[in-house]
Amino acid sequence: MEENVMEARQSLSRRDLLKGAGLVGATAVFGAALSGCASQGEDGTTLAATADVEWARETDIVVLGMGAAGLAAAITASREGAETLVLEKSSEEDSGGNSRVSGNIWCVATDEAAGLEYALNCANRIADQDTVEYLTAFMKAGMTLNDDFLIDFDMDIVELPGVYAPEHPGVPHSDGCSVVYCANGTVGESALWEAMRVGLDECENVEVLYEAPGLRLITDADGAVIGVVANVEGAEVNIKARKGVILCTGGYEFNDSMIENTYPAWPLFGRGTPYNTGDGIKMAQKVGADLWHMNCTQMGVGQIKVPGLDFGNGAYDSDIITTAVHFTVTEPTEGRLSLIHVDKHGKRFMAEDRPDRHSFGRREYLGWYDGIECEWPNLPFWLITDAATGTAGPLGVASNNESSKFSWFNAHSGYEWSEDNAPEVERGWVLKADTLAELASMMEVEAADLEATVERYNAMATAGVDEDFGRAAELMAPLGAGPYYALQVFPAIYNTQGGPKRNTKAQTLDPFGEPIPGLYNCGECGAGFGWVYNGGWNMAECCITGMWAATDAAARDAWDA
């Protein structure tokens, strides 16, 4: 089973996500200028004498990516009077990045000093001075974000009391430091992204090209960024950016080697857009950017393999990609407490009721590497349950509800999990057996080990004390009669935070803290959060940094003036 997963993962790596993509309308946009092909060397070098570059097109500001950060940047650039071109890697249908399939909630501080202290305490105060300065500005900007920016869009800004405000209540200064909003009272459903997308349509001097990924940055002899090499209609063309290039290309959830190098656990799968492969991070690295917060991958309980489904335009490999599910026991839902999580050897490894806290509550348990045995025993792990829970409702569910666009799977598969799990057993997503021994055999686990685990758990659940992991008594129920069910569960990467380091103008910094002239990065492409964070800060950060970057870039003198 594990080998299959690795093979499947590798096959995704090899897959050309955009193979065959065409650019609607690109010829009209570029016309004959498409012949202005890139002059970079075959080694991909970005250095060029400006006079040597043949420009296919020029504009003031190029924004790469059209998630929330890209929208905020493009809208602000337009408002600041800059001619702006947005290059989006995906088709229009698939566009919007993680922003579009996210919960679309945003969280801001209500007290900037408390917000800063809370943010630092969330990261156990592991933050360098640059991060402190950045978060100080972020908290301050968040307090007026609604009035400064979001109020202009066609949506009602609705406060969500009690949602992630704060998400880490035990952390000092959590009280009263954050408030969470959503658009129109709707979580998910792309509500914030859609409102901003409509807002972009109303902007002047902004053009969007789909299926037009940015490939590399073009710099002058001094290292200033002066343009972008992009793929337009299958040809590499140079696009001049007179005032700046703003990287809004999201994270690197779907770049296998970057994930391997920054979060040492395997296999992992993303639950957002497969177009986020760290492109902007690599482009920035190539021109000398420093990186930060590469340790901050959000990875929680949440996905299973669902072979045979189509996930939209062939962007996902349908053999391996997984659904967003919640198999946890954080709520004392009647009839659904008789379940446990066991590792590859049939043994429990964590309290099944540990809060998710945007994945940080469970990440280290899932990703623990046993350096003696040289394996990740909990990747993937198994959910084991009995007939009572196995028939009490869907074992895996779309994470919000059937209509929600929360996660790429929900937005693109249209799959509705059954009430009795029978079709999912039929599909092979859920294993079912009359006895624990038979189930263990299907799982390729020693029957005696699984039976011993269930026996011990049942005794502790009956006694009301989890001596092994401290699961709350009211959230434990013994596993009763069979048939028994097993689901192999994989961690779900919500998103990554790390990327190019930036300052409070969203200028991209080199390793010596100097801005790289003409280069900016926003949103999840280099987020300001290391270690854990409060859910909802990402969308706020997209808006804030998009505004910072575009305001600064628009005010620059054109380099070719």
Ligand SMILES: Cc1cc2nc3c(=O)[nH]c(=O)nc-3n(C[C@H](O)[C@H](O)[C@H](O)COP(=O)(O)OP(=O)(O)OC[C@H]3O[C@@H](n4cnc5c(N)ncnc54)[C@H](O)[C@@H]3O)c2cc1C
């Ligand atoms: C299921 C889920 C739920 C979430 N819920 C929330 C929430 O409720 N609140 C919150 O604050 N955060 C949430 N997050 C995190 C949040 O969605 C992201 O941090 C945020 O959307 C990042 O926005 P972005 O604009 O930086 O990147 P994205 O929205 O991911 O957009 C990046 C865009 O860049 C494009 N792109 C990539 N490479 C290139 C290239 N080379 N050239 C051109 N374009 C390129 C991509 O196609 C994509 O459209 C959630 C994440 C997930 C996955």
